[in-house]
Amino acid sequence: xxxxxxxxxxxxxxxxxxxxxxxxxxxxxxxxxxxxxxxxxxxxxxxxxxxxxxxxxxxxxxxxxxxxxxxxxxxxxxxxxxxxxxxxxxxxxxxxxxxxxxxxxxxxxxxxxxxxxxxxxxxxxxxxxxxxxxxxxxxxxxxxxxxxxxxxxxxxxxxxxxxxxxxxxxxxxxxxxxxxxx
Amino acid sequence: xxxxxxxxxxxxxxxxxxxxxxxxxxxxxxxxxxxxxxxxxxxxxxxxxxxxxxxxxxxxxxxxxxxxxxxxxxxxxxxxxxxxxxxxxxxxxxxxxxxxxxxxxxxxxxxxxxxxxxxxxxxxxxxxxxxxxxxxxxxxxxxxxxxxxxxxxxxxxxxxxxxxxxxxxxxxxxxxxxxxxxxxxxxxxxxxxxxxxxxxxxxxxxxxxxxxxxxxxxxxxxxxxxxxxxxxxxxxxxxxxxxxxxxxxxxxxxxxxxxxxxxxxxxxxxxxxxxxxxxxxxxxxxxxxxxxxxxxxxxxxxxxxxxxxx
Numbered sequence: 035x036x037x038x039x040x041x042x043x044x045x046x047x048x049x050x051x052x053x054x055x056x057x058x059x060x061x062x063x064x065x066x067x068x069x070x071x072x073x074x075x076x077x078x079x080x081x082x083x084x085x086x087x088x089x090x091x092x093x094x095x096x097x098x099x100x101x102x103x104x105x106x107x108x109x110x111x112x113x114x115x116x117x118x119x120x121x122x123x124x125x126x127x128x129x130x131x132x133x134x135x136x137x138x139x140x141x142x143x144x145x146x147x148x149x150x151x152x153x154x155x156x157x158x159x160x161x162x163x164x165x166x167x168x169x170x171x172x173x174x175x176x177x178x179x180x181x182x183x184x185x186x187x188x189x190x191x192x193x194x195x196x197x198x199x200x201x202x203x204x205x206x207x208x209x210x211x212x213x214x215x216x
Numbered sequence: 217x218x219x220x221x222x223x224x225x226x227x228x229x230x231x232x233x234x235x236x237x238x239x240x241x242x243x244x245x246x247x248x249x250x251x252x253x254x255x256x257x258x259x260x261x262x263x264x265x266x267x268x269x270x271x272x273x274x275x276x277x278x279x280x281x282x283x284x285x286x287x288x289x290x291x292x293x294x295x296x297x298x299x300x301x302x303x304x305x306x307x308x309x310x311x312x313x314x315x316x317x318x319x320x321x322x323x324x325x326x327x328x329x330x331x332x333x334x335x336x337x338x339x340x341x342x343x344x345x346x347x348x349x350x351x352x353x354x355x356x357x358x359x360x361x362x363x364x365x366x367x368x369x370x371x372x373x374x375x376x377x378x379x380x381x382x383x384x385x386x387x388x389x390x391x392x393x394x395x396x397x398x399x400x401x402x403x404x405x406x407x408x409x410x411x412x413x414x415x416x417x418x419x420x421x422x423x424x425x426x427x428x429x430x431x432x433x434x435x436x437x438x439x440x441x442x443x444x445x446x447x448x449x450x451x452x453x454x455x456x457x458x459x460x461x462x463x464x465x466x467x468x469x470x471x472x473x474x475x476x477x478x479x480x481x482x483x484x485x486x487x488x489x490x491x492x493x494x495x496x497x498x499x500x501x502x503x504x505x506x507x508x509x510x511x512x513x514x515x516x517x518x519x520x521x522x523x524x525x526x
Contacts, residue, residue, distance in 0.1 A: 108258075109248070110256065110257060110258070111258075114259070114520055122240070122241065123245065123516065124244055125243065125247055126244070127247070155257065159256065160251065
């Protein structure tokens with residue numbers, strides 16, 4: 035948690051997070067010509083909270099309810115057995131078909147791209163979407179795979195030694211994005 | 217967190233946090249079982265060997281399917297078709313398998329301690345799938361999972377385990393696991409099938425079935441090993457069934473919504489009447505289904521998963 039690390043700078047405050055979410059929702063509507071056949075899939079755990087917020091914005095903009103699902107990519111990671119801690123598996127809950135749907139994957143931070151690679155594998159095992167787009171609150175660079183986001187809240191150049199910490203009210207009791215150093 | 221050891225040998229070594237982690241992981245694994253494409257790449261490149269020295273349908277098949285759904289390479293060795301028939305010892309079989317670099321060896325053996333014996337000699341993770349009358353941890357874990365799934369919690373629940381307690385690894389593992397999770401356990405059976413000093417495990421002991429099942433939330437019937445009759449532990453199957461068989465009539469002494477469990481295979485009409493085994497409160501097939509999810513969780517955790525909530 036942030037308390038155990040040195041906070042270097044605050045990148046987004048609560049109003050900035052809200053503006054980023056609103057803007058992403060508008061861009062999603064614009065790029066997809068509305069919200070027909072659109073579904074949002076949040077990556078555990080903060081991606082899910084962001085997906086729900088985007089869904090609320092879509093409701094205000096387009097007046098339609100967009101289904102939100104939850105994807106846990108733990109079973110698709112490529113580093114099981116490598117040195118270092120492995121995550122606890124949590125539930126994937128997508129209670130609707132993604133076949134022929136426009137899927138927007140939502141995550142908090144885009145970094146190496148490996149989590150998104152795992153998420154793409156996971157989604158494709160669950161059905162055949164018409165297309166998959168990616169929305170992230172923060173893109174911090176350092177990609178290790180040819181993956182890019184379609185919707186970005188904020189681009190933040192970082193060094194590998196730094197960490198980006200996204201705090202959301204639903205999980206952490208406050209809205210903030212900060213750069214921290216060990 | 218994760219498992220604090222490379223092997224899963226018995227319930228006595230697991231903390232309540234570890235049991236909870238296994239059950240929570242299994243809950244997530246159940247989602248894979250409901251998919252059209254039941255396969256995730258988690259254990260790609262890992263090798264699981266099922267080494268079974270005793271017959272088994274449920275345990276061996278579910279460990280095999282669990283491994284395959286997680287994309288591990290699963291090899292089954294039944295001893296009747298292996299070098300064991302030529303007199304190879306367990307140690308030599310273990311070392312031979314070790315030379316083939318398995319990541320996990322699941323072993324069932326008639327001798328208590330066989331899994332521990334292998335665990336001290338092999339680098340691979342050893343999962344005990346039953347060693348004599350000693351331990352059967354994956355069965356106890358799937359039983360705990362099934363109760364938690366049905367009732368919503370474990371703490372404070374009352375269970376009666378009925379049958380041949382003395383020779384049952386399922387009973388031993390369940391008593392330890394259930395008590396670790398704060399459940400109240402009672403055992404019931406003929407005196408000849410209750411081990412001396414079993415009270416010291418902290419269980420209540422009954423020799424009357426009606427009294428044993430009163431006020432419990434779960435009744436767990438054990439398979440009567442019919443070969444025990446030869447040993448003189450009970451006079452006849454008919455008498456055993458008359459005194460300790462779970463029938464609809466006997467269930468009247470229990471709570472109306474009591475849950476019925478049985479590790480299988482069942483002797484219909486001996487320890488459990490067919491209408492009870494197939495009745496609305498029977499969880500016998502839920503246990504089989506949940507066995508898959510729990511064994512997926514065990515393979516994942518023994519392969520190094522579940523150490524952080526990141």
